[in-house]
Amino acid sequence: MxxxxxxxxxxxxxxxxxxxxxxxxxxxxxxxxxxxxxxxxxxxxxxxxxxxxxxxxxxxxxxxxxxxxxxxxxxxxxxxxxxxxxxxxxxxxxxxxxxxxxxxxxxxxxxxxxxxxxxxxxxxxxxxxxxxxxxxxxxxxxxxxxxxxxxxxxxxxxxxxxxxxxxxxxxxxxxxxxxxxxxxxxxxxxxxxxxxxxxxxxxxxxxxxxxxxxxxxxxxxxxxxxxxxxxxxxxxxxxxACGAIGAGILSSGKTLCSIGTSGVILSYEEDKERDFKGKVHFFNHGKKDAFYTMGVTLAAGYSLNWFKETFSQNETFEQLLHGVESVPIGSNGLLYTPYLVGERTPHADSLIRGSFIGMDGSHKKENFVRAVMEGITFSLHESIKLFRKEGKTVDTIISIGGGAKNEIWLQMQADIFKAKVIKLESEQGPAMGAAMLATFGSGWFDSLEQCAEEFIRETSTFYPKESNVERYEALFNIYEEVYFKTKDLNAALAAFRDR
The missing domain is CATH 3.30.420.40 (ATPase, nucleotide binding domain)
Incomplete structure (x- = not known):
């Protein structure tokens, strides 16, 4: 072997x-x-x-x-x-x-x-x-x-x-x-x-x-x-690029959602002349002479990790997420924006910072955790919205990383993205993409696509639920306003941060 x-x-x-x-x-x-x-x-x-x-x-x-x-x-x-x-x-x-x-x-x-x-x-x-x-x-x-x-x-x-x-x-x-x-x-x-x-x-x-x-x-x-x-x-x-290879994003029409420390929405591109005018990133792929477009949330998984380390340090992530399934969409009126370290897409802003909006005395830990998960997913959805506005079809998404380890979060992605979300049988992310480059370089396969056919297997699919989609669309409209209504406040607060 x-x-x-x-x-x-x-x-x-x-x-x-x-x-x-x-x-x-x-x-x-x-x-x-x-x-x-x-x-x-x-x-x-x-x-x-x-x-x-x-x-x-x-x-x-x-x-x-x-x-x-x-x-x-x-x-x-x-x-x-x-x-x-x-x-x-x-x-x-x-x-x-x-x-x-x-x-x-x-x-x-x-x-x-x-x-x-x-x-x-x-x-x-x-x-x-x-x-x-x-x-x-x-x-x-x-x-x-x-x-x-x-x-x-x-x-x-x-x-x-x-x-x-x-x-x-x-x-x-x-x-x-x-x-x-x-x-x-x-x-x-x-x-x-x-x-x-x-x-x-x-x-x-x-x-x-x-x-x-x-x-x-x-x-x-x-x-x-x-x-x-x-x-x-x-x-x-x-x-x-390796995450895209490891998830089989090697042809037009395929989109990746990757939630690690940062969060990424990535879509395959063959047309090097396509011009997004800098609204999203446009990078060379790990596949020769191919490209990909990408939107980035700087503090995706980092937001959840920050919350855990700050408020629930002794819990595992499984314990932290316990109970979020019983919290209704919108976290009982609690909204989170994941701008802990600034933001990249769609707001290239190094001064903006995160917010919990709508806190009241009835909110429990599980409300905050769900709000963090929803806020991360809303931020990623802003990239999908940009892709669709530029004419790209986004109806099937491969989800990898931390966001693919929890079925509640996978359904949340399907509902917010209004797209079919697929979980892979063995999701190893960028490390698998690196391994696949080694197999191709070693001559095991004639192409990365051939390698992907052998290596990548889908295990479950999550479809958007119309009633959830409607509620999330209304909540997303509110989410989009938070950046603009807190931008000046955060710029002013920057003077009080440690330098």
Whole structure:
């Protein structure tokens, strides 16, 4: 039996899975690492934590699965997007990585807009947002000039981990698309962007396809993990691109709902000339010469995790969600907006913050929990609404992540999205997508579509209930007003946040 390993470098943990030729997950190991938050809006991690925990996870995976390591033919990666890792000329890390959910770069974003105007949107297909990589580079250039002077290369999180495991330096198109430095349709770095901001063009790593083999494991990594040093390593893709592959979003008409730390609504695109005018993201897919459109809720699963850690720390998520099925739609007049760290789609606003609207003394914990679940789903629905407004058909949605682990939440998605929602038999998200890239790169299949036919199986379907749809439509109308009615209040409150 042959095997591959998928590695997902997430925001809170690394996840590793061992997958056989039938697409069965034969083992899974996750290892967490801390988030560094020195100030409001600052989110960083130590890249060495990713490397150390990945090596430990792989060693444990190999140990518990007890397969012949020579039968593990390939490894590939998925990773959190946009994060900035700066290396010096000796390929040593210069500072902590600045993550996708870091919002310190508002002034740099405005500067980019002033310099480029609408031209940047034509090149990168995306609006300038605080989470992207270019504003982070400019922030370091402005606030840490001594570090910027030493910077010889930037890498994205998964690319850094892969470099440490192989010794080879690459990026690939699906992750590079989230930097604001890639010409998305021409699939090459746009060096004019670098030159306009006095960024050395040499800072950009070489680009490869997601399924390309970029090397084998270094001898010391092979020894530490128990893997063979002959194991092939493939480039991999951005977490959302890999999540799409792992859910079979490989042809037109398919849409993905992924609820992790952030939340994503993602739809496959083949037409590179399609223009959403920056209303949603437009990125390169992990499938060659394909693209996807995407709307993002910054604090989706993070909202539920925040509530649990703040108010129910000693409970499991199953205990936390117990009783929500008995709470009526609308949580007895309680509404939540999930803007804990700002928002991205449809409101690119780093200052907006979350709200509970309508609290009264009769509300219990389960009312708040359901309100959080409904608020997250409403935010994701705003992306679906944008897709439909631009003429895309969204009637079937594959749901993965935390939102697919609870049947109440799956029915809620079907009712709010007004679409058929499908749960997969074995949902491994981006890690499975990474594993599938390794199978394709290893020659097991002629295409990713062929791999998906073998690996991906549907297990249950949830249909919208008309009576629920009507109530949620009325509640969603109220939800949409909250942003505009609290925007100025939150901007004023920003002066009182810790800096």
């Amino acid at each position: 042959k095997y591959v390993i998928g590695i997902d470098i997430g925001t809170s943990a690394v996840k590793t899975i061992l997958v056989n030729e039938q697409g069965e997950v034969c083992g899974e190991v996750s290892k967490s690492y801390p988030l560094i938050q020195e100030k409001a809006g600052y989110n960083e991690q130590n890249p060495e934590d990713w490397v150390r925990q990945t090596i430990q996870a792989l060693a444990e995976l190999v140990s518990i699965c007890q397969v012949q390591v020579n039968n593990i033919e390939g490894i590939s990666y998925s990773g959190q997007m946009h994060g900035l890792v700066l290396l010096d000329q000796n390929q040593c890390v210069l500072r902590n990585a600045i993550l996708w959910n870091d919002t310190r770069t508002t002034s740099q974003c405005r500067n980019i807009e002033e310099v480029f105007g609408e031209q940047l949107l034509e090149i990168t297909k995306n609006r300038v947002l605080e989470g992207f990589t270019l504003p982070k580079i400019l922030w370091v250039k402005e606030h840490e000039p001594e570090i910027f002077e030493k910077a010889a290369l930037f890498l994205l999180p998964k690319d850094y981990v892969r470099f440490r495991m192989t010794g080879t330096i690459n990026s690939e198109f699906s992750d590079a698309a989230g930097t604001l430095l890639l010409h998305v349709t021409r699939k090459k770095w746009d060096y004019d962007i670098c030159k306009r901001f006095d960024i050395p063009t040499e800072i950009c790593p070489p680009l490869v396809e997601s399924h390309d083999c970029v090397g084998t494991l270094l001898p010391n990594i092979a020894e530490e993990t128990g893997l063979s040093k002959k194991t092939k390593v493939f480039a991999g893709g951005a977490d959302n």
